[in-house]
Structure formats: C-alpha cells, structure tokens
Amino acid sequence: MEIGIVGKPNAGKTTFFNAATLSNATVANYPFTTIEANVGITFVKTKCVCREFGVKCSPKNSKCINGYRFIPIKIIDVAGLVPDAHKGRGLGNKFLDDIRKADVLIHVIDASGSTDEEGRVYKPGSYDVTKDVIFLEREIDLWFxxxxxxxxxxxxxxxxxxxxxxxxxxxxxxxxxxxxxxxxxxxxxxxxxxxxxxxxxxxxxxxKTLREISKPIIIAANKIDIDISEENLKILKKRFPDKIIIPVSALAEYVLRKYDKERKIEYIPGESSFKILKKLSEKDMKILNFIEKNILKKYKSTGVQDCINVAVFDVLKKIVVYPVENENSLTDKHGNVLPDAFLMNKDATPLDLAYKIHSDLAKGFIAAIDIRTKKRLSKEYKLKDGDVIKIYFKL
Ligand SMILES: Nc1nc2c(ncn2[C@@H]2O[C@H](COP(=O)(O)OP(=O)(O)OP(=O)(O)O)[C@@H](O)[C@H]2O)c(=O)[nH]1
Ligand SMILES: [Mg+2]
Structure with a gap:
C-alpha cells in the first residue's frame, strides 16, 4: 500500500509529509524545494481490539497507543506540478513516475490562496483556489x-x-x-x-476513468490556520460537492508531533487535544494556544491523520484484521499479544490472510477460527474490520 502526495509547488506537500512521518525533509517558502521524492512511513490509525478483549498489546508490525492501533504505510512526497507539466513545463511530470504505484493520492492545496499555480507567493486570498483542483487533476490524467x-x-x-x-x-x-x-x-x-x-x-x-478508479484523489485543504482559508474551504466544498475535501494544517500537526517527541506535550496524532507536560516558554505557549483555538477547537483535528485514515478506510475501503496463534492468550508463539494488525481488502478471506502472513500457511491451510465466537470459518468467509483470527494449517 502506498499513498502519494501531489500538488503544485509551495502548497505544503513536504510539510504534510514531515508531519505524517515526523521527518525533516527540506521545507521552504519558494517553489521546487523538493526535487527528489521523499519516501517515508506514516501510520493509519484505528481503534485497537485490545480494550475490548481486556489485554495489553505487545505489537510487532504496528504500534498501539492508548487503545489506538497505528499501522504503517508507505507515503511519497514528490516535486510540485505546474500547469502544462505534461508538455515539460516546470520540472515536467517525469517525477510523477515516483508515485506510479500509489494506490491513492492526497492532493495538497494551499487553501489560503497565497500561492499561484507556479507556487509564487502572494497576499493570502489573492489566488482562486478552485483552479488548483482542476489543473492538477488534469495534469495527472494527461500523464496517465x-x-x-x-x-x-x-x-x-x-x-x-x-x-x-x-x-x-x-x-x-x-x-x-x-x-x-x-x-x-x-x-x-x-x-x-x-x-x-x-x-x-x-x-x-x-x-481518465481508469486513473480515477486506480488512483483516487482526496483533497487536503492545507494552511487552514490562515484566516481566509475558512472562506476558501466553503468555496471549494460548494464548487466540488462530490470530492472529499479535508481541512488541514500540516504545519500545526508537525509542531504537535515534534513537541510530543520532545516531551513538551502529550499528543496522539489525529486527536482534538493535547496535554502540556512541563512548563513551557512563552513562545511555545503562544504557538500551542494558537493551534488549540484556531485549529483543534474549530476543526476537531489538524486534518493530517484524517486524510490518511479517509484515504485508507473510506476510499480504499481497507479493513484491519488481527491474526493470532493462541486463541486464549491472543498471542503469537513468542507470547506477543495481538502481535500483528494487517490491512486487507474488504472482500478478503481467511485464505487471503494466510497468504499475507506466509505462503506456507496458505498452502497448508486447514481452517480459520473467529476468536470472538470460537466458530470455524469457511475459506470463503469475508473478513470483517476488527476480526481476530486463528488459522489452522499443516506444513
Ligand atoms: N501557515 C501554514 N503554512 C504552511 C503549512 N504547510 C506548509 N506551509 C508553508 O508553506 C511553504 C511551502 O511548504 P513546503 O512543505 O516546502 O511545500 P511543498 O509543496 O513541498 O513545495 P515544493 O517542494 O516547492 O513543491 C513553507 O513556507 C511552509 O512553512 C500550513 O499548514 N500552514
Ligand atoms: Mg516539497
């Protein structure tokens, strides 16, 4: 599974990428800061089943924070795309090859309207943000x-x-x-x-139809922390009622994750609040108060985690399944509790899950058990989100 980040220069793609992966790729207020693609790991967030089963997780392929399971996925940030890139303008669109395998695209737009289609900086509100949606999708369609x-x-x-x-x-x-x-x-x-x-x-x-099906696009209306963006968000939603448009402040998410890492605050990605852990400088407090008042209170989150979750669960319709070896302790053979959480397609079967774990497991597949009901499942049973499954097999 891969998520690609696309958009015109200077829209905040790399800031989004850094926030989503807590990386330090170069960000700057001029076009074409990014030339080589940044590749990293972000996490999709779902309620973990550990609370329901009353166990404490020891995850291996993912992490569990406060009852939320975070499952890793690849995310790629590429160079900015300008109108007529397919004819070679800007950096052309050759770099789109970096996202050729992406399953879903997040289109980061500057919702404050302070950058034109080439990424040049103007006064907020001076650029018609709806233009970005149209030209970018067209460039991607022409590339395809x-x-x-x-x-x-x-x-x-x-x-x-x-x-x-x-x-x-x-x-x-x-x-x-x-x-x-x-x-x-x-x-x-x-x-x-x-x-x-x-x-x-x-x-x-x-x-174009094939592109829409194989690489659907969701829109991250970024820089929502700038006043005028609220108005532009309304314009975008009215103009494109069928598109998924999520208000985002990549910068705010980056700050929150960074402060969490520095143990200044406790912040779980995607949440609507944070906890201050120690006495902070006046400057830090000013930044945090701004984020709390203008983003978290208003939009319920910074939007970065929402984009990733919507892309994976709503658009790609993935489900999360937990395979275990011991149906009583919910462990693998090393005693790790609920060790793995796998993202599966919504019509996947226990046999597909076996393949995902190991091809030998699939070859020797005998049966699968639903841990909740202790019932035997057929090979063709359609897995559901949150299923905990034990697979019986012979080698
Ligand atoms: N106010 C505000 N500024 C942001 C936000 N996200 C990014 N920026 C600023 O926008 C400018 C461009 O950010 P980048 O992340 O480098 O943008 P990019 O789309 O990767 O740009 P290129 O690599 O040049 O295509 C920088 O000055 C960022 O600090 C945001 O959420 N709010
Ligand atoms: Mg960049």
Missing part, C-alpha cells in the same frame, strides 16, 4: 493518458493477433501503474464502447 496512449495500438494488435484477453494483458502491461484487473473491468463497463473503435477522446476518457 500519455503512458497508455504510447502502447495502445501495439496492445490492440497483440491481443487481436494472439487472441489474448484484453483485461488480463492490459493489466499485466500496466501493473507498474498500480492498475488491477478489477479496475480495468470497471473502467470498460463505464465507457461502454468497443475498444477497437476508440478514438483519441474515448481513449482519454478511458484513461
């Missing part, structure tokens, strides 16, 4: 389209000549773009036209 277009004629010749299955062959060809068979099938049903009769417009529509 151009990759597909380059191979299209050859693909059609090949499947016709060798009588191959289009969906299978196409998916194989573009698996590097994170495209799966079900994405291609869905895009084809939505286009409702014979692939052999596609003109350029049809191919663009098909590529």
């Amino acid at each position: 389209f151009n990759i597909i277009k380059k191979h299209w004629e050859k693909i059609l010749r090949k499947i016709k000549g060798e009588n191959l299955d289009f969906v299978k062959y196409f998916t194989e060809k573009f698996s590097g773009l994170g495209v799966r068979e079900e994405h291609v099938r869905k895009a084809l049903t939505m286009i409702k036209k014979d692939i052999y009769n596609f003109d350029e417009n049809d191919l663009f529509e098909f590529s």
Whole structure:
C-alpha cells in the first residue's frame, strides 16, 4: 500500500509529509524545494481490539497507543506540478513516475490562496483556489493518458493477433501503474464502447476513468490556520460537492508531533487535544494556544491523520484484521499479544490472510477460527474490520 502526495509547488506537500512521518525533509517558502521524492512511513490509525478483549498489546508490525492501533504505510512526497507539466513545463511530470504505484493520492492545496499555480507567493486570498483542483487533476490524467496512449495500438494488435484477453494483458502491461484487473473491468463497463473503435477522446476518457478508479484523489485543504482559508474551504466544498475535501494544517500537526517527541506535550496524532507536560516558554505557549483555538477547537483535528485514515478506510475501503496463534492468550508463539494488525481488502478471506502472513500457511491451510465466537470459518468467509483470527494449517 502506498499513498502519494501531489500538488503544485509551495502548497505544503513536504510539510504534510514531515508531519505524517515526523521527518525533516527540506521545507521552504519558494517553489521546487523538493526535487527528489521523499519516501517515508506514516501510520493509519484505528481503534485497537485490545480494550475490548481486556489485554495489553505487545505489537510487532504496528504500534498501539492508548487503545489506538497505528499501522504503517508507505507515503511519497514528490516535486510540485505546474500547469502544462505534461508538455515539460516546470520540472515536467517525469517525477510523477515516483508515485506510479500509489494506490491513492492526497492532493495538497494551499487553501489560503497565497500561492499561484507556479507556487509564487502572494497576499493570502489573492489566488482562486478552485483552479488548483482542476489543473492538477488534469495534469495527472494527461500523464496517465500519455503512458497508455504510447502502447495502445501495439496492445490492440497483440491481443487481436494472439487472441489474448484484453483485461488480463492490459493489466499485466500496466501493473507498474498500480492498475488491477478489477479496475480495468470497471473502467470498460463505464465507457461502454468497443475498444477497437476508440478514438483519441474515448481513449482519454478511458484513461481518465481508469486513473480515477486506480488512483483516487482526496483533497487536503492545507494552511487552514490562515484566516481566509475558512472562506476558501466553503468555496471549494460548494464548487466540488462530490470530492472529499479535508481541512488541514500540516504545519500545526508537525509542531504537535515534534513537541510530543520532545516531551513538551502529550499528543496522539489525529486527536482534538493535547496535554502540556512541563512548563513551557512563552513562545511555545503562544504557538500551542494558537493551534488549540484556531485549529483543534474549530476543526476537531489538524486534518493530517484524517486524510490518511479517509484515504485508507473510506476510499480504499481497507479493513484491519488481527491474526493470532493462541486463541486464549491472543498471542503469537513468542507470547506477543495481538502481535500483528494487517490491512486487507474488504472482500478478503481467511485464505487471503494466510497468504499475507506466509505462503506456507496458505498452502497448508486447514481452517480459520473467529476468536470472538470460537466458530470455524469457511475459506470463503469475508473478513470483517476488527476480526481476530486463528488459522489452522499443516506444513
Ligand atoms: N501557515 C501554514 N503554512 C504552511 C503549512 N504547510 C506548509 N506551509 C508553508 O508553506 C511553504 C511551502 O511548504 P513546503 O512543505 O516546502 O511545500 P511543498 O509543496 O513541498 O513545495 P515544493 O517542494 O516547492 O513543491 C513553507 O513556507 C511552509 O512553512 C500550513 O499548514 N500552514
Ligand atoms: Mg516539497
């Protein structure tokens, strides 16, 4: 699973990345600060099942803080994209190749309207923020389209000549773009036209639809801490009622996580409050008071964790499943309690879970038990969010 961060220069992508990963990649108030992609690990947050079972977790593949399970996922921050990047403007869009495998994109926009489409700085409110949404999605769609277009004629010749299955062959060809068979099938049903009769417009529509399915975009309306952003957020939501738009202050989240790490405060990512742990300087207090009043009280969180959670749970519809070896102590063979939390697709089965743990486990799969009901589950049972499962197998 990978999340890609995209947006025009200077929108706050790297600040978002640093907040989400607590890294120190370079941030600056000028365009094209980032040239090489930053790759890191962030965490999706879910209520852990430990409280329900009354146990204390000792997680291995994830972490548990105050009853919340944090599961790692890869996140990538790339260079800014400007209009006509697909024609080579700015840094072009070659760097989009860095996010070709991303399952979902977070589009960071400067909701304060203080940067133009090239990332040049102006007075807050002087730039129409709705323009970003349109141009950026178009650039990404054109990038996707151009990759597909380059191979299209050859693909059609090949499947016709060798009588191959289009969906299978196409998916194989573009698996590097994170495209799966079900994405291609869905895009084809939505286009409702014979692939052999596609003109350029049809191919663009098909590529765009496939991009929307295989790389959905959510919008992080960043710099929400700047006054005018509140008004712009309303404009964005009105203009794009079907899009997911989340108010974000990447800078505030970065400060809170950093202060938590320095033990100045206790802060759990995504929460609406923090606890001050010691006497702080006047400057620190001023910053924290500002964040509390203008962001946490108003929007319930800084929005960074929300973006990651919405991307993983609402958009990609992932569920969390906990495999254990001992159904009584909920441990693995080393005594770790609820050691692993796996992100699975919503229609995954116990056999899929076995594969995720180890292919040997899947090969020798006998049965699975739902720890809550102690009932035996069929191989085809559809796992549910929060399931705790024991798998029986022979080697
Ligand atoms: N007020 C405010 N400023 C922010 C926020 N996030 C980022 N910034 C500022 O916006 C400027 C650009 O931030 P970056 O994170 O470097 O932006 P970027 O999108 O990675 O920029 P490029 O790498 O140049 O494309 C910096 O001055 C940041 O401090 C925010 O939530 N609030
Ligand atoms: Mg950057």
